[in-house]
Amino acid sequence: MHQRDPLSWCCSLMYHTLAAQCLRFPAHILSHPRPMRDTSKHRPALEDLPDSVFDAWLASRKVPGHDGNLLVPGAQRALNTANTRLALFVTRRTSYAFLKSLWSLNPLRTTLMVSLNIARSLFPAIRGYSQALIVDELYALIASDSFTWSRLLCLLFMEVFRRLLEGSLDAIAASNERVVLESARFYIEYKQMEHRVRLDVPTLTDPTVRDLLQESDLFSRSFSGTGFGFLSPLDFLQIISLSTEILSHLFLIISLTSCPSQCGILILSILSALLPTFLSWYNVPVNPPDPRTTTKEARAADRLEKMRNLAYSDSYRPEIALFGLGEWILKSWSSARRVILEAEATQPYQTSHLAQYNLTELITAVQNIPLLFLLKSSSTCLGSITVYRTSIQSIIYASRGLVTTTQMAFQGIFLMSAFCASLELKPRLQPKDQDPIQYVQKPGGVSLDVKGLSYSYPGSAEPALKNISLSVGAGETLAIVGLNGSGKSTLAKVLLRILDFDKGSLNVNGVDIRLLDPSDYHKHTSAVFQGFSKFNSTVKENVGFGNIEKVGYRPAITQAVHLAEADGLVRSLPKGLMTVLETPGFDSISYPGMMGYNHQQRHGLSGGEWQRVAIARAFMRATEPEVDLLVFDEPKLMLTSSLDAHAQSQIFDTITKISKTPTGERLKTVIFITHRLSTARRADKVAMMENGTITEFGSHEELLAKDGSYASLYRASI
Numbered sequence: 001m002h003q004r005d006p007l008s009w010c011c012s013l014m015y016h017t018l019a020a021q022c023l024r025f026p027a028h029i030l031s032h033p034r035p036m037r038d039t040s041k042h043r044p045a046l047e048d049l050p051d052s053v054f055d056a057w058l059a060s061r062k063v064p065g066h067d068g069n070l071l072v073p074g075a076q077r078a079l080n081t082a083n084t085r086l087a088l089f090v091t092r093r094t095s096y097a098f099l100k101s102l103w104s105l106n107p108l109r110t111t112l113m114v115s116l117n118i119a120r121s122l123f124p125a126i127r128g129y130s131q132a133l134i135v136d137e138l139y140a141l142i143a144s145d146s147f148t149w150s151r152l153l154c155l156l157f158m159e160v161f162r163r164l165l166e167g168s169l170d171a172i173a174a175s176n177e178r179v180v181l182e183s184a185r186f187y188i189e190y191k192q193m194e195h196r197v198r199l200d201v202p203t204l205t206d207p208t209v210r211d212l213l214q215e216s217d218l219f220s221r222s223f224s225g226t227g228f229g230f231l232s233p234l235d236f237l238q239i240i241s242l243s244t245e246i247l248s249h250l251f252l253i254i255s256l257t258s259c260p261s262q263c264g265i266l267i268l269s270i271l272s273a274l275l276p277t278f279l280s281w282y283n284v285p286v287n288p289p290d291p292r293t294t295t296k297e298a299r300a301a302d303r304l305e306k307m308r309n310l311a312y313s314d315s316y317r318p319e320i321a322l323f324g325l326g327e328w329i330l331k332s333w334s335s336a337r338r339v340i341l342e343a344e345a346t347q348p349y350q351t352s353h354l355a356q357y358n359l360t361e362l363i364t365a366v367q368n369i370p371l372l373f374l375l376k377s378s379s380t381c382l383g384s385i386t387v388y389r390t391s392i393q394s395i396i397y398a399s400r401g402l403v404t405t406t407q408m409a410f411q412g413i414f415l416m417s418a419f420c421a422s423l424e425l426k427p428r429l430q431p432k433d434q435d436p437i438q439y440v441q442k443p444g445g446v447s448l449d450v451k452g453l454s455y456s457y458p459g460s461a462e463p464a465l466k467n468i469s470l471s472v473g474a475g476e477t478l479a480i481v482g483l484n485g486s487g488k489s490t491l492a493k494v495l496l497r498i499l500d501f502d503k504g505s506l507n508v509n510g511v512d513i514r515l516l517d518p519s520d521y522h523k524h525t526s527a528v529f530q531g532f533s534k535f536n537s538t539v540k541e542n543v544g545f546g547n548i549e550k551v552g553y554r555p556a557i558t559q560a561v562h563l564a565e566a567d568g569l570v571r572s573l574p575k576g577l578m579t580v581l582e583t584p585g586f587d588s589i590s591y592p593g594m595m596g597y598n599h600q601q602r603h604g605l606s607g608g609e610w611q612r613v614a615i616a617r618a619f620m621r622a623t624e625p626e627v628d629l630l631v632f633d634e635p636k637l638m639l640t641s642s643l644d645a646h647a648q649s650q651i652f653d654t655i656t657k658i659s660k661t662p663t664g665e666r667l668k669t670v671i672f673i674t675h676r677l678s679t680a681r682r683a684d685k686v687a688m689m690e691n692g693t694i695t696e697f698g699s700h701e702e703l704l705a706k707d708g709s710y711a712s713l714y715r716a717s718i
């Protein structure tokens with residue numbers, strides 16, 4: 001029988017539980033082609049409750065008093081009525097399902113953790129009570145002249161036994177808590193990773209989604225104790241524990257008050273115990289200003305981070321040295337740091353009123369008043385007074401802790417809303433409203449029909465593609481040429497369904513591309529992008545990633561390397577395919593115990609060599625029979641590719657060989673973007689792009705005969 005692994009079971013359980021709780025996500029994120037940055041439309045009026053957890057999260061980011069401004073991700077939410085209503089809304093919508101899902105990861109251990117936490121919160125009161133009993137008993141023994149050492153030892157033994165019991169329970173609780181926290185952390189981090197790898201480019205480039213994911217990351221980090229003062233839902237237990245502790249102490253104090261006449265003493269004692277907490281609450285500004293909430297401060301924080309990155313990253317070192325950027329980095333860093341420090345300095349100095357007015361001693365004196373009354377009462381014994389003192393102190397500490405924890409939990413709720421809302425994010429390229437249509441392979445490769453297609457990058461006023469129309473038959477070769485910035489790479493990404501489009505239509509084998517599942521379509525394509533990835537890994541993996549199922553299959557990798565004419569390159573590397581490549585922008589981090597690994601020699605490659613590795617990666621998949629479309633977006637350095645003319649011609653021969661059977665029958669459609677027009681002439685069709693649109697389309701000969709832009713570009717290149 002098929003066994004489900006525990007992780008997938010937990011994930012699906014959590015997913016379905018949360019989905020069942022109707023975390024409704026607004027239509028503009030779920031189905032509209034582009035989520036809007038203008039959040040004012042979705043922000044509820046104070047008196048209205050939001051429609052969804054996402055709306056509540058968005059509304060909580062509103063900067064009080066600055067309409068239209070949003071708090072930067074991670075900024076503290078003001079503790080005001082509007083946010084309290086939002087926090088309650090989020091708690092109602094998500095907490096039950098969320099905590100239930102965490103509980104279902106480890107039901108027994110989680111129940112044990114909650115029970116032990118509550119039991120342990122009773123310890124201080126029990127401890128106080130037990131010590132009072134010992135004091136009373138000793139007092140009685142001494143007063144009655146019947147003191148014996150054996151009785152004293154017996155009492156001490158009982159106290160030691162109680163402490164041992166407490167210690168053992170603490171140890172069990174700590175180890176159990178570690179397991180519960182670890183599984184919760186694993187689960188949350190897994191969900192985070194899952195989202196990151198499944199969301200597509202258009203979704204991830206949306207600024208609102210980016211902010212949402214950033215806060216969701218903070219939530220995930222709160223499980224590992226690095227949440228910068230945010231509580232994870234498991235820490236919410238502290239609120240229960242602290243409340244139980246306070247109640248148990250109050251119960252003890254009440255039990256001291258044996259007759260109605262002592263009620264006044266009781267009320268006075270409770271008030272005196274809580275007074276410092278009230279004063280400290282009064283101290284905390286109701287809306288603590290976050291140091292990075294204004295646009296200027298957020299920009300400064302961003303700049304600070306960039307400068308730190310420039311200063312610390314080795315990959316920028318050559319240009320920093322060559323262009324003498326060191327001084328500028330220091331100046332920019334200091335000016336940004338100053339902005340942050342000034343912002344921090346303008347925050348009210350949070351000195352305690354207790355300290356400010358020297359009230360601490362006065363409070364202690366007030367706390368002693370009920371004690372004096374108790375001492376006066378003949379029925380009160382020494383042990384009770386001990387309990388009374390320790391309980392009052394414990395109530396003070398626990399209630400302070402409760403205030404701080406509640407304030408942190410308040411912020412944590414909004415991070416939880418970001419996490420829950422992010423679970424509902426759908427990749428924008430995923431077909432909406434209906435099940436995707438399966439990609440059906442046609443003989444000879446894929447056919448593409450584009451009509452009136454336009455596309456603008458988010459936030460760009462000018463469209464990158466305007467009214468594009470073209471058709472490529474199955475097995476044909478299309479060359480896209482044009483000047484810099486004319487939209488060639490953008491068109492390639494739209495054809496590969498990496499980017500969406502705003503207007504027009506794009507049919508793949510006669511089917512609207514928007515009805516296909518992108519991951520299904522991608523299985524039938526292979527590509528080299530202009531800005532191809534340089535993975536921080538071995539040559540073997542850099543090539544093998546092109547067909548992950550064969551990443552460990554050496555003959556497939558060797559064949560791809562051979563097709564990309566990179567055999568010589570691999571042979572020249574110190575460890576051949578196993579050579580670790582040096583990647584720009586990646587600075588390895590040392591961890592204790594990984595010395596051997598960390599000191600692996602990394603090997604740098606030239607631009608052209610890297611390009612061969614990227615081409616080999618594309619060939620890893622290109623040779624598979626299910627691949628119907630090959631796209632090569634030629635990286636260009638100045639006016640020519642990193643590959644020399646001979647190498648490019650060889651690669652082109654290989655592409656032609658792969659895309660046809662030995663008898664010349666067409667197998668795959670090929671699109672290549674090139675700046676070398678001598679290569680373009682070998683294509684069946686040429687698309688000349690200018691300023692985001694196709695101005696000329698036809699065979700090389702047809703375009704030459706037209707004597708237009710292509711012809712003059714061609715003449716200039718030979």
Ligand SMILES: Nc1ncnc2c1ncn2[C@@H]1O[C@H](COP(=O)(O)OP(=O)(O)OP(=O)(O)O)[C@@H](O)[C@H]1O
Nearest residue numbers: 457460464482483484485486487488489490491530
């Ligand atoms: N991520 C982006 N966000 C906003 N605008 C972009 C982005 N990428 C490209 N553009 C803009 O879109 C236009 C087309 O860019 P594209 O990279 O498609 O041109 P190209 O023809 O491939 O250029 P080149 O020959 O230099 O590679 C350019 O004006 C560019 O500035």
